[in-house]
Amino acid sequence: MNNFWSPWHGCHKCSPGCLNCYVYYLDKKHGKDASIITKSKTNFDLPLKKNRQGAYKIPSGTEVATCFTSDFFLEEADLWRNEAWQIIKKRQDLTFLICTKRIERFMACIPSDWGEGYPNVKLAITCENQAMADLRCPIFLNIPAQTKYIFVGPILEYVDLKPYLKTGKIASVSVSGESYENARLCDFNWVKKIYEDTKLYNVAFNFHQTGSNFLMDGKIYKIKHFEEFEQAKKGEEYLLNHYK
Ligand code: SF4
Numbered sequence: 001m002n003n004f005w006s007p008w009h010g011c012h013k014c015s016p017g018c019l020n021c022y023v024y025y026l027d028k029k030h031g032k033d034a035s036i037i038t039k040s041k042t043n044f045d046l047p048l049k050k051n052r053q054g055a056y057k058i059p060s061g062t063e064v065a066t067c068f069t070s071d072f073f074l075e076e077a078d079l080w081r082n083e084a085w086q087i088i089k090k091r092q093d094l095t096f097l098i099c100t101k102r103i104e105r106f107m108a109c110i111p112s113d114w115g116e117g118y119p120n121v122k123l124a125i126t127c128e129n130q131a132m133a134d135l136r137c138p139i140f141l142n143i144p145a146q147t148k149y150i151f152v153g154p155i156l157e158y159v160d161l162k163p164y165l166k167t168g169k170i171a172s173v174s175v176s177g178e179s180y181e182n183a184r185l186c187d188f189n190w191v192k193k194i195y196e197d198t199k200l201y202n203v204a205f206n207f208h209q210t211g212s213n214f215l216m217d218g219k220i221y222k223i224k225h226f227e228e229f230e231q232a233k234k235g236e237e238y239l240l241n242h243y244k
Contacts, residue, residue, distance in 0.1 A: 007040055060094070064096050066088075088121060101126050104136075107143060114144065117145040122146075128159075137163075150170055152175045155178075159194065160197070161173060179212050185220065188214065191239075216235075
């Protein structure tokens with residue numbers, strides 16, 4: 001089971017992958033400005049909230065996608081982050097998935113008892129193109145965290161992750177295309193090559209979503225957002241069956 005926790009909302013564009021950021025797109029549709037960063041008034045402590053029966057609203061064993069409408073390591077959140085870390089520490093029975101484009105801020109943002117990393121935190125960086133992979137992966141490989149993922153999303157080109165995968169420090173690679181208006185193309189050939197690279201080093205692979213404009217076998221498919229995940233699963237099954 002997957003849950004979302006947004007202790008703060010809003011972000012600043014800082015990377016080529018941010019161009020058509022879904023937070024900006026969805027906020028604009030609702031008349032909001034995504035560049036204004038705010039602490040959640042109602043759900044900052046969501047993982048600690050209980051129902052009338054006294055049980056946690058987020059049940060034990062859940063993976064919590066954390067801060068997916070912002071960036072956990074955003075400067076504006078420096079005042080709030082320690083409290084969020086405390087919440088994460090209290091819910092050892094949950095796994096918190098944190099994805100960032102600001103891994104260079106990580107060491108200045110961890111709690112004093114982080115050590116080699118909280119066991120219930122999975123940390124991911126996004127590497128939407130080769131330049132961002134070559135910038136972020138060397139930092140990522142050298143920071144302490146128990147579980148490290150790479151998200152290639154929105155994928156903008158084939159990204160050669162082999163130098164980083166061969167270290168054995170990356171547990172999983174997930175690839176996603178870009179969604180909504182003006183979405184840039186996701187070429188299945190790029191996805192396939194990244195899949196083959198993960199197989200070389202025995203790293204888990206996931207094709208998460210196709211994006212809105214998906215190129216396969218020379219044809220561009222316009223995919224509705226709610227179908228992107230299912231279509232990606234079909235693509236992933238194809239890879240598993242054809243490229244063992
Ligand atoms: S870092 Fe993420 S949330 Fe922030 S602007 Fe970029 S894509 Fe959007």
